[in-house]
Amino acid sequence: MTDNLKLYTYWRSSCSWRVRIALNYKDIPFDPIPKTPEYKEKNPNGVVPSLLFPDGKLVIQSSAILELVDELYPQKPLLPKDPFKRATVRSICALIGSDIQPIQNLRVLNYVGETKQEWAAHFIDLGFQALEAMLIKHGGKYCFGDEITLADAYLVPQVYNAKRWGVDMSKYPVITAINDRLVELEPFKKSDPSVQVDAQ
Amino acid sequence: MTDNLKLYTYWRSSCSWRVRIALNYKDIPFDPIPKTPEYKEKNPNGVVPSLLFPDGKLVIQSSAILELVDELYPQKPLLPKDPFKRATVRSICALIGSDIQPIQNLRVLNYVGETKQEWAAHFIDLGFQALEAMLIKHGGKYCFGDEITLADAYLVPQVYNAKRWGVDMSKYPVITAINDRLVELEPFKKSDPSVQVDAQ
Numbered sequence: 001m002t003d004n005l006k007l008y009t010y011w012r013s014s015c016s017w018r019v020r021i022a023l024n025y026k027d028i029p030f031d032p033i034p035k036t037p038e039y040k041e042k043n044p045n046g047v048v049p050s051l052l053f054p055d056g057k058l059v060i061q062s063s064a065i066l067e068l069v070d071e072l073y074p075q076k077p078l079l080p081k082d083p084f085k086r087a088t089v090r091s092i093c094a095l096i097g098s099d100i101q102p103i104q105n106l107r108v109l110n111y112v113g114e115t116k117q118e119w120a121a122h123f124i125d126l127g128f129q130a131l132e133a134m135l136i137k138h139g140g141k142y143c144f145g146d147e148i149t150l151a152d153a154y155l156v157p158q159v160y161n162a163k164r165w166g167v168d169m170s171k172y173p174v175i176t177a178i179n180d181r182l183v184e185l186e187p188f189k190k191s192d193p194s195v196q197v198d199a200q
Numbered sequence: 201m202t203d204n205l206k207l208y209t210y211w212r213s214s215c216s217w218r219v220r221i222a223l224n225y226k227d228i229p230f231d232p233i234p235k236t237p238e239y240k241e242k243n244p245n246g247v248v249p250s251l252l253f254p255d256g257k258l259v260i261q262s263s264a265i266l267e268l269v270d271e272l273y274p275q276k277p278l279l280p281k282d283p284f285k286r287a288t289v290r291s292i293c294a295l296i297g298s299d300i301q302p303i304q305n306l307r308v309l310n311y312v313g314e315t316k317q318e319w320a321a322h323f324i325d326l327g328f329q330a331l332e333a334m335l336i337k338h339g340g341k342y343c344f345g346d347e348i349t350l351a352d353a354y355l356v357p358q359v360y361n362a363k364r365w366g367v368d369m370s371k372y373p374v375i376t377a378i379n380d381r382l383v384e385l386e387p388f389k390k391s392d393p394s395v396q397v398d399a400q
Contacts, residue, residue, distance in 0.1 A: 001329075002356075047299075050204045053291075057284055059284070059287045059291060060291050060295075061290065061291040061294035061295060061298070062294075063263070063290060063294045063298065064287045064288075064290035064291040064293075064294055065287070067286070067287065067290055068283055068284070068286070068287040068290075071283045071286070072283055083268055083271045083272055084257055084259070086267070086268070086271070087264045087265070087267065087268040088264075090261065090263060090264035090267055090268075091259060091260050091261040091264040093264075094261035094262075094263045094264055095260075095261060097298055097388070098261070098263065098297055098298050098301075098302050099247075101298075102298050102299060102302045102303055103302055103303060103308060108323075109305060111322070119311075122311070123311075137323060138338070197323075198320070
């Protein structure tokens, strides 16, 4: 055991992946704790991620964790200082984190049943039309201009899901170009599901 | 026309309602602009709310708007100063704003079709089990202790939706008690769908 932060995580969970990206980008050491059946006792919502601090404080919900991490560890900030720019970054995060990802996560898809492939592709497609427009307006090398922000931590897992569910990414050249640049960066490589301790 | 903020809104939209609550709670004057067919041109995501500032800046996504409003108008803060307390408030917001509301909004329910009542009740119920546990732990008079926070702006519209879709609220006494206290407060009354200019 170490005094590191502990991240309750699951290799393929988009929301865990976002937090891994932020922690790795800021060079914050953490111990990943893969999701187990006992996990639900610690988190009333029963979902990863949650972040456990050495003093026992446990924080759930990726958006709340990411804001907290950026507040507590100001090195390499993931939100701009200007309030309106912050708002734009947060709106890109919310477009992915509220309008796209929750509707195509496994909990929902398992309930949808046999039409889940069509369901996931439909809602990711709808969301990506809006996202592509946002990134044309606000993006640069990355989602918001040329600096890494929280929005980039949301983008990469969502593009992975889009590909997994067969979305035609050729319709989204700006999303694709930004994602291609991000996945080459070291903190993003370290956060990829395929290299997690619980990867299958 | 005034120099007020303009809120693109729809009377029954939960996300618009959250923003109305925050603006009314902080006594920030705003002109509501009900959603129209032309609206989609201003907002690539085609959904309300969006907040237009007198200098032409437009911010979308209720979570981003709410954070911005709390940053620009620090009177009657809607987030605690302590980072961990802020994180807890944000986690309650995210539980509603990412795990519950997006899965039972009209866009999704229209796609679900004839089983939409069962669908909505199922996912609200799942979310409310987690929310009740959170509010038992963190709530007081309101969602987080005895002060109004952003979490309260999320709660009231979500309880309205739960009742609309036939969720048995007797299973959630803490949610119910907090909601009952909130709806008696003036800023919450002014924000209710039934008193909006576009109410049907």
